[in-house]
Amino acid sequence: MMIPKRAFGLVFCLLLATGLILFSRTLGHSLAEYFFGPHGPVIPYTTHIVLFQFKDGTSKFAVKEVVAQFFGLKKACIHPTTLRPYIVSISGGKDISTENLQNGITHAFVLQFHSIEDRDYYVDDDPVHKAFKEAASTALEKAIVVDYQNGVFTSV
């Protein structure tokens, strides 16, 4: 036998850890990115950058409402075929840049999707996202949206 009896615990533990990591698509992805970098053997996430400038006179309460609804999309947006949430991550915050290159922007959000197809569904079809856009647009002066796949600089 190749594995000594005393190492069974260790081998079992390693197998369990590997299984858990593979099972967790998100965690596996970030570990793969961590170890292999953006050019590793994974399809890079599609990153979706959203920058907001609110209308003059928008109340703090209204801003808070938009922000809370935005973060809520992580769980509220459901994929039509898997019937599960499909937004990998949403992060965001109030601008704290000191470079004066905000072009009026005050709030930033970065979303990640598993694929361009998921991004397309989010942008074009998702009814929950559509409702959010309509509600938020009344408070917005300007929105800038830029998407990319990490490390991909060729035209699509």
Add this chain to the structure above:
Amino acid sequence: MMIPKRAFGLVFCLLLATGLILFSRTLGHSLAEYFFGPHGPVIPYTTHIVLFQFKDGTSKFAVKEVVAQFFGLKKACIHPTTLRPYIVSISGGKDISTENLQNGITHAFVLQFHSIEDRDYYVDDDPVHKAFKEAASTALEKAIVVDYQNGVFTSV
């Protein structure tokens, strides 16, 4: 004795894994964010969003040069006290948004720093970053920069 002899392998392996994760500041941070979310018991990274519009007529070669130099900052930017690289991550790519809200932007980059202090050093003092900025600016029509700490919406 509380731990049966046969479980030593397993316990050792768990301790090793915990040690490795704690040792690796970056990995520990992303795992913590994964398990606890943006409001978990960690100081959120400072995210630094940089969007570029290149001047009309900028050659593909010049664009490639700027992009390569930008990604190179990950290793080239050295912290003055730790004498080690301090940019947590750089990701970026060519815009593939379909929403027509790019405001002229064609390339996007997202950097992460451990703290606002690291971001300040990068923006204000880092000589490597300064040299990059000067080299890149000749090819740039416009740059938009927005920073945030994930989940922080109060004014600083």
